[in-house]
Amino acid sequence: MRESRFADRDEAGRLLAGAVAARAPELVGQGTLVLGLPRGGVPVARHVADALDGELDVLVARKIGLPGEPEFGIGAVTAGGPAVFDERTLYQFGLDAERLAPDVARERAEAERRLHRYRGDRPPPVVANRPVLVVDDGLATGVTARAALRxxxxxxxxxxxxxxxxxxxxxxxxxxxxADGVYCVTRPADFTAVGAWYRDFAQLTDADVEEALAAAAYRPRH
Incomplete structure (x- = not known):
């Protein structure tokens, strides 16, 4: 029997928050920095940050698509970190990092643009010597998550x-x-795509991300 789908990202976020708090209680009340991957990961991360009494911020990672098929992700890059590729896929299509350098530069620039929009003039959060949890609305190939984690x-x-x-x-x-720990509400045997596990998987806008971040900024901290 197929496992139940999440109603939407809000429900998924609440369930994930409970799972993380139960399985990693050492993250609760310890100033954990929760980094949501925009766009879909931010509303999920908001609930997790609430449950951990942590700080919510963003980390933008951009997919690098197969030339000619941009939706087929073969790598990812953040605004400041190294590009990460699926090496098996590169070999399969006869590609290498040099061939993809223009794509990397383009997506890195877009990551920088989005990060500036979401964060504005706020300084980046302190990462060193504190627990950090990266959150997305789903994990498919893992290449975007790997770029973010690195x-x-x-x-x-x-x-x-x-x-x-x-x-x-x-x-x-x-x-x-x-990662030191990987937490999932469900790991379905018949996983096909992240969106297949949500009844409402509507495309979010930059305004949705900004709204979630603004709400978290005014949340009372214990």
């Missing part, structure tokens, strides 16, 4: 974890080599 790891967090409501089992296993 960016954060280079900044010296005390510990680094990843969480998503739904995870492809293989990707979650691979990500365990990048």
């Amino acid at each position: 960016d954060v790891r280079a900044q010296g967090p005390a510990r680094l974890d990843f969480a998503a409501p739904v995870c492809a089992a293989q990707a979650a296993d691979v990500l365990a080599g990048e």
Whole structure:
């Protein structure tokens, strides 16, 4: 029987928040920095930050698509970290990092643009020597999550974890080599795509991300 889908990102975020708080209680009340991956990961991360009494911010990671098929992700890059590629896919299509350098530059510039829009004049959050949790609305291939985690790891967090409501089992296993903990509400055996596990998986806008961040900024901290 197929597992139940999440109603929307709000429900998924609340369920993920409960799962993380129960499985990693050491993250609660310890000033954990929760970094949502825009756009879909931010409303999910907001609930997690609430449950952990943590700080919510964003980390923008951009997919690098297969030339001619931009929706087929073969890598990812953040505004400040190194590009990460699926090496098997590169080999399969006869590609290398040099060939994809223009794509990397374009997506890095877009990551910088979005980060500036979401954060504005606020300084970046402190990462060094504190627990950090990266959150997305789902984990499919894991390449975007790997780029995000490597960016954060280079900044010296005390510990680094990843969480998503739904995870492809293989990707979650691979990500365990990048994060100190990987938390998922469900790892369905018949995973196909992240959106298939939501009844409402509407495309979000930059305004949706800004609204979630603004609401978190005014949340009382204990």
